[in-house]
Amino acid sequence: MSFGDDLERERDRIMRLVRHASVGWAEAMRAHKQAPPDEGFARRLQRLSEAAAAEQLAWQQAHAAGMLWRPVPGAERAEPPYELRPGTGRRGPEDLWTGFDQAVMTCASPMLAAGPGMGR
Secondary structure (H helix, E strand, C coil), X not given: CCHHHHHHHHHHHHHHHHHHHHHHHHHHHHHHHCCCCCCCHHHHHHHHHHHHHHHHHHXXXXXXXXXXXXXXXXXXXXXXXXXXXXXXXXXXXXXXXXXXXXXXXHCCCCCCCCCCCEEC
């Protein structure tokens, strides 16, 4: 087994991690998009937070392995699901939502908006 084989296996592992994290993110976002206003809101928000953390970890590992990210066309226009937008009756402390809104604005650049787009 050569160093090149080990590197290729590591890249494949990271690609699986990125794909898995991307699926989790997409599922968490879909849950918000299709949700009625109900008591499940807190759980959906928790799942979105967990999915974001998994995405961060996966992309950090991909970056550390020297793998490149390609922007997804149109991602810079992505918005949070309706129930997570300001003025929609979001429940919870306003200062936390202000922080959430600021984070969304920060991540709304074409490089960070959403979705898989990785290459080698």
